[in-house]
Amino acid sequence: MWRDLGEGPVTVEIEGRTVETGWDAQLGSVVIDGLRVDTTTSALVRPKVGEARTLPITTLPEPAGPERCRFATLSDLHIGTSSFGMLTTQRERPRPDVLHPMRAARAAIAEAVDWGAELLVFKGDLTHHGRRRDWEEVGELLDSVPVPWIAIPGNHDNHKTKSSIPLDEGLAMIGLDRVPTRHVDLPGVRIIVADALTGHHNYGDSSAIHHEICELAAETDLPAFVGLHFHLMRTPVPWFWPLGVRKTQADALLADLAAANPRSFVSSGHTHRNRRYTAGAIPITEVGSPKDYPGVWAGYAVHEGGIRQLVRRTAEPSVLSWTERTRLAVVGVWGLWSMGTLDHRSFTHDWATAL
Numbered sequence: 001m002w003r004d005l006g007e008g009p010v011t012v013e014i015e016g017r018t019v020e021t022g023w024d025a026q027l028g029s030v031v032i033d034g035l036r037v038d039t040t041t042s043a044l045v046r047p048k049v050g051e052a053r054t055l056p057i058t059t060l061p062e063p064a065g066p067e068r069c070r071f072a073t074l075s076d077l078h079i080g081t082s083s084f085g086m087l088t089t090q091r092e093r094p095r096p097d098v099l100h101p102m103r104a105a106r107a108a109i110a111e112a113v114d115w116g117a118e119l120l121v122f123k124g125d126l127t128h129h130g131r132r133r134d135w136e137e138v139g140e141l142l143d144s145v146p147v148p149w150i151a152i153p154g155n156h157d158n159h160k161t162k163s164s165i166p167l168d169e170g171l172a173m174i175g176l177d178r179v180p181t182r183h184v185d186l187p188g189v190r191i192i193v194a195d196a197l198t199g200h201h202n203y204g205d206s207s208a209i210h211h212e213i214c215e216l217a218a219e220t221d222l223p224a225f226v227g228l229h230f231h232l233m234r235t236p237v238p239w240f241w242p243l244g245v246r247k248t249q250a251d252a253l254l255a256d257l258a259a260a261n262p263r264s265f266v267s268s269g270h271t272h273r274n275r276r277y278t279a280g281a282i283p284i285t286e287v288g289s290p291k292d293y294p295g296v297w298a299g300y301a302v303h304e305g306g307i308r309q310l311v312r313r314t315a316e317p318s319v320l321s322w323t324e325r326t327r328l329a330v331v332g333v334w335g336l337w338s339m340g341t342l343d344h345r346s347f348t349h350d351w352a353t354a355l
């Protein structure tokens, strides 16, 4: 991915290959498959007009053993909103027929499925206001997903405003009951999603789902991927907004999960940013939203011996130009805050180290 190049079209030279991208904008991206794994190299990115740039390229090591499956997660679609950010709020003007959250969700779904995801996991905040028309749009979006999917709600799906409808009603519109957990087994991994909503609050409470998550993780021979909306807070005193699941509850959940199934992985949304932590042997990630900078989805390649997380910016041109604009939100701080470092976004985790 590049920005600030001269006029296109753009060609990329890497590992002796030349790839024509078709991009004619200063901001663009290309996916190049088949690179050597676990390698640091560089790509020469050459616009038709102006100087070529050298971009560093790093590929991840592959986990041990054969690949068993791929799935992807999308967090925080916020269908129905037309703006993003405080202070220097970004809005689409003129208002397009299809608002940016829907364009971003559709593009992210298409890219994730194209990458090979056999299942999509939606980690909450499907809607922005929980209005009937928002849920209708979410329903249409999910009906168009060409692979199986599972979902949990987030705090934005449970708004208590005049225009929002009760959460149970909204979920019913997309064919879901309100349940504390859901799970599905894919080759090589059990995926568990859990609903930590508490009332209409914008923070999470894991007490009601704690035991069910651990039981589901314990009763399988597979590694467990736990998808949450709310992040597990890592400090006793919160220092950024929004709040997640408070540290005392989070620590207890992580300790019991590690005891139940040491080959576990936890990932949340809600913060709209990319971060990675570890708690003992368990990786914990927060992954950003498709609709605001950097505008991403996460893919997971599950191998016999481990799992590879990759976070990819959605490249559809109208989405990319919008998400790039949202860097300016919150007086420009959003662009610095949300991306996270490369090794927080994309990394390989070896299950064997967890045993």
Ligand SMILES: [Fe+2]
Pocket: 076, 078, 125, 154, 156, 270, 271, 272
């Ligand atoms: Fe959100």
Ligand SMILES: [Fe+2]
Pocket: 125, 154, 155, 156, 229, 269, 270, 271
């Ligand atoms: Fe949220």
